[in-house]
Amino acid sequence: MSVSTVASVQTICAPLPVLGCDVTVPLVTGGEVTYAALDYAASAPALQRVWDDVAAYAPYYGSVHRGAGYLSQLSTDLFENARKTVAEFLDCRPDDQLVFTRSTTDSLNLLARALPADCQVFVFETEHHASLLPWKDARVTCLDAPRTPAQAVETLEKALADRDPHGPALVCVTGASNVTGELWPVRELAAAAHAHGARIVLDAAQLAPHHPVSVRDLDVDWVAFSGHKLYAPFGSGVLAGRADWLLAAEPYLAGGGASRKVTRREDGGVAVEWHESAARHEAGSPNVIGAYSIASACKALTEAGFDTLVARERYLIEKVRAGLAEVPEVRVLSLFGDDAPRVGVISFVVDGWNSSHFAAALSAEYGIGVRDGLFCAHPLVRTLLGSDPQTQGECGAPEAAQGEKSLNAIRVSFGAGTPDEHVERFVNAVRELVTEGAKWSYRTEEGRCVPAV
Numbered sequence: 001m002s003v004s005t006v007a008s009v010q011t012i013c014a015p016l017p018v019l020g021c022d023v024t025v026p027l028v029t030g031g032e033v034t035y036a037a038l039d040y041a042a043s044a045p046a047l048q049r050v051w052d053d054v055a056a057y058a059p060y061y062g063s064v065h066r067g068a069g070y071l072s073q074l075s076t077d078l079f080e081n082a083r084k085t086v087a088e089f090l091d092c093r094p095d096d097q098l099v100f101t102r103s104t105t106d107s108l109n110l111l112a113r114a115l116p117a118d119c120q121v122f123v124f125e126t127e128h129h130a131s132l133l134p135w136k137d138a139r140v141t142c143l144d145a146p147r148t149p150a151q152a153v154e155t156l157e158k159a160l161a162d163r164d165p166h167g168p169a170l171v172c173v174t175g176a177s178n179v180t181g182e183l184w185p186v187r188e189l190a191a192a193a194h195a196h197g198a199r200i201v202l203d204a205a206q207l208a209p210h211h212p213v214s215v216r217d218l219d220v221d222w223v224a225f226s227g228h229k230l231y232a233p234f235g236s237g238v239l240a241g242r243a244d245w246l247l248a249a250e251p252y253l254a255g256g257g258a259s260r261k262v263t264r265r266e267d268g269g270v271a272v273e274w275h276e277s278a279a280r281h282e283a284g285s286p287n288v289i290g291a292y293s294i295a296s297a298c299k300a301l302t303e304a305g306f307d308t309l310v311a312r313e314r315y316l317i318e319k320v321r322a323g324l325a326e327v328p329e330v331r332v333l334s335l336f337g338d339d340a341p342r343v344g345v346i347s348f349v350v351d352g353w354n355s356s357h358f359a360a361a362l363s364a365e366y367g368i369g370v371r372d373g374l375f376c377a378h379p380l381v382r383t384l385l386g387s388d389p390q391t392q393g394e395c396g397a398p399e400a401a402q403g404e405k406s407l408n409a410i411r412v413s414f415g416a417g418t419p420d421e422h423v424e425r426f427v428n429a430v431r432e433l434v435t436e437g438a439k440w441s442y443r444t445e446e447g448r449c450v451p452a453v
């Protein structure tokens with residue numbers, strides 16, 4: 001990126017206002033510092049715009065769909081308009097359904113419950129556990145980690161060519177890795193899936209907060225993502241896509257809202273007619289505020305402009321990668337290589353350091369919040385670290401003393417709300433810790449590395 005480009009990005013792309021940007025935290029070495037939240041891949045801070053929208057709605061809170069009162073009708077309109085807003089954000093097809101869920105994990109488990117009988121699922125070992133584990137009632141083929149985007153497509157094509165061509169099949173793939181940040185060739189994988197009579201679901205948990213996601217352009221059958229990674233509060237998610245499998249399945253949860261008509265049978269039982277809409281899988285009182293907050297975040301990102309947001313994020317990515325490259329002891333983890341396009345998610349290990357110890361020092365001595373462990377993507381991190389796939393490990397647990405090989409990595413992640421100072425402090429802290437060591441002593445407590453008191 002040229003100097004003029006960097007200057008232009010800095011001039012026109014201020015970070016989006018987020019909650020917590022002025023929170024201060026204590027340092028073990030004394031004093032306080034503004035907290036540098038660099039764990040966006042786990043949960044991004046809520047946009048101030050989202051929080052303000054939710055606060056403005058809160059006095060008008062009411063139950064949806066069946067209430068005759070004014071606040072109930074207002075809340076119903078807000079809830080259903082949120083559905084339309086998110087569908088537009090995803091560029092859904094006219095006949096797609098959009099179901100509000102609790103998270104990406106919940107969305108993919110819902111889809112797993114809706115799979116036709118004898119469905120075969122194809123998933124790469126590189127997936128987050130949310131998209132690797134829900135398919136327990138299907139025949140699952142786990143594909144080896146590819147080392148190039150082209151190899152990913154070739155691996156999938158070969159696996160699909162070898163399957164029974166007459167049964168239903170589903171491919172599940174991430175849009176951007178939650179470990180390396182690398183973008184996956186979603187459009188090409190979708191074409192390969194459809195060429196072999198399979199469908200595809202996109203885990204967009206890490207993609208949607210950083211890049212536009214078009215269901216039509218990518219030609220995916222479903223897309224899933226979480227609100228808490230899209231600058232909205234916890235507890236909301238989305239599954240959007242083709243309606244047929246969803247309508248053919250029993251409701252994800254049985255209860256009010258999912259049922260259209262319930263009658264007693266002569267034999268003493270109960271007969272139920274389920275809704276033929278998204279409500280079929282939204283039983284119970286829905287998370288109206290969660291749905292509204294996702295819609296608010298979608299509007300805010302759209303209005304800010306993804307071209308602008310992507311340009312600024314690339315600038316931050318290059319700043320972090322350039323800084324880490326100056327520290328020989330740091331090894332950045334990657335599947336596709338240094339030149340692969342990516343979002344603001346970077347994982348690395350440091351020679352001579354246990355990753356949990358390093359992350360604890362970043363927090364306690366510099367006020368920087370990152371993530372350490374296996375990032376709920378155990379097979380992928382083990383592959384990247386060159387460890388035995390059968391080695392036991394637990395997310396975040398320091399499995400080796402300082403100086404010994406650790407089955408952990410460190411992840412720094414950022415996005416639309418990250419100021420320059422946070423990544424600059426991070427890069428300087430990495431350099432200082434490696435060259436000078438930690439200023440404090442640390443111990444293991446309940447599987448975590450913490451400052452010794």
